[in-house]
Amino acid sequence: MEPATYIWDEGELIPWADANVHFLSHALHYGTAVFEGIRSYQTADGGSAVFRLNEHMVRLDASARAYGIPMSYSADDMSKATLELLRANSLESAYIRPLVFHGVGEFGLNPAGSRVRTMIGAFALGKYLGEDGVKNGIRAMISSWRRISHDDFIPTAKGSGAYLNSALAKSEAKRAGFDEAIMLSQSGSVSEGTGMNIFVVSEGVVHTPPVSAGILCGITRLSVIELLEAEGYDVRETDLTRGGLYTVDEVFLTGTAAEVTPVREIDGRVIGSGRPGPVTVRAQELFAGAARGEIEEYRRWLEYV
Ligand code: PMP
Numbered sequence: 591m592e593p594a595t596y597i598w599d600e601g602e603l604i605p606w607a608d609a610n611v612h613f614l615s616h617a618l619h620y621g622t623a624v625f626e627g628i629r630s631y632q633t634a635d636g637g638s639a640v641f642r643l644n645e646h647m648v649r650l651d652a653s654a655r656a657y658g659i660p661m662s663y664s665a666d667d668m669s670k671a672t673l674e675l676l677r678a679n680s681l682e683s684a685y686i687r688p689l690v691f692h693g694v695g696e697f698g699l700n701p702a703g704s705r706v707r708t709m710i711g712a713f714a715l716g717k718y719l720g721e722d723g724v725k726n727g728i729r730a731m732i733s734s735w736r737r738i739s740h741d742d743f744i745p746t747a748k749g750s751g752a753y754l755n756s757a758l759a760k761s762e763a764k765r766a767g768f769d770e771a772i773m774l775s776q777s778g779s780v781s782e783g784t785g786m787n788i789f790v791v792s793e794g795v796v797h798t799p800p801v802s803a804g805i806l807c808g809i810t811r812l813s814v815i816e817l818l819e820a821e822g823y824d825v826r827e828t829d830l831t832r833g834g835l836y837t838v839d840e841v842f843l844t845g846t847a848a849e850v851t852p853v854r855e856i857d858g859r860v861i862g863s864g865r866p867g868p869v870t871v872r873a874q875e876l877f878a879g880a881a882r883g884e885i886e887e888y889r890r891w892l893e894y895v
Contacts, residue, residue, distance in 0.1 A: 591713055594684075598675040598710040600662070609709065616692035616704040621751020623691035624653035627785075627846040628672070629715075630895060632682045633883035639892035640676070640686070641846075641881045642809050643669050647688070649809070653747035654690055659701070661690060662708055669893065675712050676895045685715035685847065691750070718785075718847035719769055724874070727854030727866050728769035728843075730783070732832055733759035737773035737781035737804040745804040756784035770843065772835070772856065775803045780830035786845030787811040788853075790830060790838040791869045797828040810844040810877070813891070817876040820887075823869065840867030842874075849881075850874040 597609035617623040626649065630640040647665035654661045663671070672686055688710045695704030717724050735758045738745050743752045756773075763771035763784075772788060775781040780799055782788050787808040789798045796818055799805055815825050835841065839862045841853040850873045852866035866874075880888035 591715075594679040594681060594711070594713045596675060596678045598671050600708055601671075603675065603678050609711070611691075611707070612694045614694050615707075616695060616701050617750060620692075620699060620701070621749070621754065622657075622659070622701045622704075623689055623750035624650060624657055624659055625687060625689045625748055625750060626650045626653075627748075628686040628688075629846050629849075629881070630676060630681070630684045630686065630712075631881045631883075633892065633894075635883060638676065638682050638895040639883060640672065640895065642813070642891050643672060643893040645809050646846075647672075649748070649807075650688055650690065653744075653749060656744045656747040657749050659690055659692070660706055662706055668708075668710070671710055672712070673893065673895055675710055679712055681712055681714060683714070684712040687711045689750075715847070717849070717851075718845075719843075719851045723769055723851055724849070725866075727852035727861075727864075729767075729855040730770045730772050730841075730853050731763050731766060731768040731857055732835075733762060733771035733773045733784075735759045735762065735771075735773060736776050739776040739804050740802075741776070746801060746807055748806065760784040770853075772853075774832060775799075778832070779803050780832065780835060781805055782808075783843050783845070783848070786843040786848040786851070788830075789814065789842050789844065789873070790835065791840035791867060792834075792838040794824070796823050796825040796869060797830060798825070799830055800827040803829065808845055810846055810849065813880065814844050814850065814873050814877060817880060817888075818869070818873060821872065821876070836861075838862070840870050842866075842870040844873075844877075850877045 759771035
């Protein structure tokens, strides 16, 4: 991670190196925190803009409410704080990480006795799954770990502790020589990647798993659905099977960090031609165009810094 100059800490801009928390913070021990991942991009007109900032902060607020973490700042305050941080750090494009976490307080699992703290970091970040991955596609495996379910966690909320599940799957995949893991739901249907949603293209129709498969409702997922539908593509929420994935024409992943990344191989089976397919490439172009303010209609998604 490339250090930036400042971190936003409850209304103050503090030096990057001073953004420390106490060892006995509740969240460090039990994962009692919620977070977001947001990106800003340099736009076609030279300025910098945050992609769907308000939607991310509304989701942060919803994640906090879902896990019962009292927010000290409104979604609107968090958006303003993000813009202030980006201006102070002079980052042309950035990955933005707000975190709302339980700090030091009473000992024990009940977080209610621990003060809630809110911080935001922003730093430069390249292609999460690599330049080569974005251009030529990545190699994925089906994880031996199942995605968290609606019975044990809240998959639609970005709760920190739940990411131990993603970290298990990601590290298993990397150790086995793959770039990414695709996780199945508890019932065995395809859910998503470790930090990204999945799409497949089969016989001209675009499919993506529904919320019941334990997915996080990705903002990139929603954006790509809207962008492809506007181009006339038929996009459906469908329960997908592991075996079915092996024989579809195209597979791609979407997420703030991963953007739109093609998958060229799953469990050693080559997907389609082994090259990013036409729908994947179109989704990449549309997403990049929208994020960089090149498509008039989608400038409404941008918050200029
Ligand atoms: N699933 C998980 C588990 C994630 O962490 C993310 C990243 N936030 C996504 C999907 C993609 O969501 P988004 O497009 O909003 O970044």
